Amino acid sequence: MSVGPASGEFLYERIARQLDAQIQDGVFRVGERLPSVRQLCASERVSPASALQALSLLEARGLIEARPKSGFFVRHRRVDCAPPPPPSSCKLEPGAVGVSDVVAQVFYQAGDERMVPLGAAIPAPELLPTERLSRCLAQLARSQPERLGRYDIKPGHPELLRQLVRRFASYGCHVAQEELVVTFGAMEALNLAVRAVTHPGDIVAVESPCYFGLLEILESLGLRALPVPGTCEEGIDLDLLETAIERHRVKAVMLVPSFSNPNGSCMSQPRRERLMALLADHGIPLVEDDIYGDIHFGPERPRPVKSLDRDGLVLYCGSFSKILSPGLRVGWVAGGRYSEQVRRLKYISSLTTPAINQLAIARFLESTAMERHLRSLRQAFRTQMAQISEEILASFPEGTGLSQPEGGFYLWVQLPDGVDAFDLHRLAAAEKIDIAPGQIFCPHADIRNRIRISCGYPCDARIRKSIHTLARLVRELAAGHLKPSKR
Numbered sequence: 001m002s003v004g005p006a007s008g009e010f011l012y013e014r015i016a017r018q019l020d021a022q023i024q025d026g027v028f029r030v031g032e033r034l035p036s037v038r039q040l041c042a043s044e045r046v047s048p049a050s051a052l053q054a055l056s057l058l059e060a061r062g063l064i065e066a067r068p069k070s071g072f073f074v075r076h077r078r079v080d081c082a083p084p085p086p087p088s089s090c091k092l093e094p095g096a097v098g099v100s101d102v103v104a105q106v107f108y109q110a111g112d113e114r115m116v117p118l119g120a121a122i123p124a125p126e127l128l129p130t131e132r133l134s135r136c137l138a139q140l141a142r143s144q145p146e147r148l149g150r151y152d153i154k155p156g157h158p159e160l161l162r163q164l165v166r167r168f169a170s171y172g173c174h175v176a177q178e179e180l181v182v183t184f185g186a187m188e189a190l191n192l193a194v195r196a197v198t199h200p201g202d203i204v205a206v207e208s209p210c211y212f213g214l215l216e217i218l219e220s221l222g223l224r225a226l227p228v229p230g231t232c233e234e235g236i237d238l239d240l241l242e243t244a245i246e247r248h249r250v251k252a253v254m255l256v257p258s259f260s261n262p263n264g265s266c267m268s269q270p271r272r273e274r275l276m277a278l279l280a281d282h283g284i285p286l287v288e289d290d291i292y293g294d295i296h297f298g299p300e301r302p303r304p305v306k307s308l309d310r311d312g313l314v315l316y317c318g319s320f321s322k323i324l325s326p327g328l329r330v331g332w333v334a335g336g337r338y339s340e341q342v343r344r345l346k347y348i349s350s351l352t353t354p355a356i357n358q359l360a361i362a363r364f365l366e367s368t369a370m371e372r373h374l375r376s377l378r379q380a381f382r383t384q385m386a387q388i389s390e391e392i393l394a395s396f397p398e399g400t401g402l403s404q405p406e407g408g409f410y411l412w413v414q415l416p417d418g419v420d421a422f423d424l425h426r427l428a429a430a431e432k433i434d435i436a437p438g439q440i441f442c443p444h445a446d447i448r449n450r451i452r453i454s455c456g457y458p459c460d461a462r463i464r465k466s467i468h469t470l471a472r473l474v475r476e477l478a479a480g481h482l483k484p485s486k487r
């Protein structure tokens with residue numbers, strides 16, 4: 001509704017004031033699109049210049065942001081990120097991992113469909129092109145039934161390999177087709193890659209916090225993890241990584257440089273260059289997990305570290321699980337100078353990846369639907385993350401901190417001092433809410449008050465209610481009113 005101009009107010013100031021009030025009242029929520037310039041011209045009977053001036057004023061005040069070709073969106077409040085553990089207290093010692101029992105418990109709970117999905121690392125199925133993929137699968141099974149009657153013993157189906165090489169090249173990462181092995185998701189890719197460059201007992205440097213799946217792989221292979229602290233903004237601390245490499249015989253480094261799980265960090269290009277130079281100096285291989293690189297909110301996709309590799313030291317891994325289909329289980333490794341080992345290990349591990357699944361992904365990649373789908377997926381994750389952040393900031397008690405990733409779909413949440421994430425995890429589970437306790441991402445660090453919240457699902461009434469329940473539990477834990485039962 002139009003509000004009359006206050007005396008001396010310009011037209012554009014009136015419109016800005018109206019929109020500001022509507023944002024404060026929640027008419028437009030964080031992450032939502034504001035009316036376009038054309039709509040404002042029609043509803044307010046003003047010129048395009050006045051409408052644009054109003055929007056620019058709100059943008060200058062930090063209330064909204066312009067997104068290229070999409071319009072103006074309500075921004076979420078920026079707060080200080082959860083601080084990293086201070087480097088001086090960091091021991092930089094390798095050790096056995098020991099997360100698997102706890103991870104198993106957390107992981108199986110995440111698969112329970114009755115739980116509110118704030119823990120599991122999965123996008124809502126309705127955000128993925130499942131119908132189109134299932135039509136494609138049915139058509140492939142009908143037209144090529146012989147595929148079901150034989151082994152397809154190849155490192156990958158040529159159609160998919162071609163699409164992968166083209167796709168990587170489109171963001172500056174040049175990979176030879178012969179380097180590639182198609183895997184069962186990123187999990188098999190990471191397994192093969194790390195096995196190709198290590199032996200049991202070796203030391204592998206990882207960022208702390210890091211995806212618990214990486215830690216589980218190291219544990220299962222009898223490797224020792226050397227956690228190197230990282231921040232939500234910049235990722236792994238490269239000075240500390242250098243010190244760790246000088247002190248210990250680090251056999252490999254495993255990282256998620258773009259929108260890491262759980263803290264969402266994304267390494268800048270100069271830091272990627274420094275990392276590559278450091279590894280090249282020491283001849284240390286990098287297992288690069290780029291599963292979230294396509295979910296960037298900024299205009300450009302971060303370039304993989306692999307694109308800087310001149311010596312074949314980077315084993316570039318990823319999958320389509322977070323952007324197209326977790327169910328088809330299609331991933332890859334481009335193994336650089338270790339390609340032959342990776343190929344043999346794939347054969348020992350699972351012989352081959354079903355050709356029909358590979359073909360379904362290849363057909364989607366070559367269609368014009370891919371870029372359209374990615375644009376709307378990024379938009380959805382960005383909006384969900386902004387709305388869930390806002391809900392947490394509005395309801396959690398003082399002492400709560402939050403990461404503000406520029407991609408992916410996780411929030412790394414710092415709880416007030418004294419609140420133990422395992423206690424919160426258990427109490428939340430009793431309320432049928434799933435969250436991921438921070439301890440499973442940083443086993444050696446004495447950090448107990450972090451949780452990862454997944455923003456893979458739309459922030460609907462059920463999610464909002466669950467966040468308010470979590471906020472109540474956190475408040476009661478912080479005040480010492482709740483005695484969590486024994487684990």
Ligand SMILES: Cc1ncc(COP(=O)(O)O)c(C=O)c1O
Binds near residue numbers: 256319
């Ligand atoms: C960083 C990272 N790597 C790998 C995976 C596993 O991916 P996939 O389902 O393709 O095996 C995940 C899943 O959550 C992940 O977060």
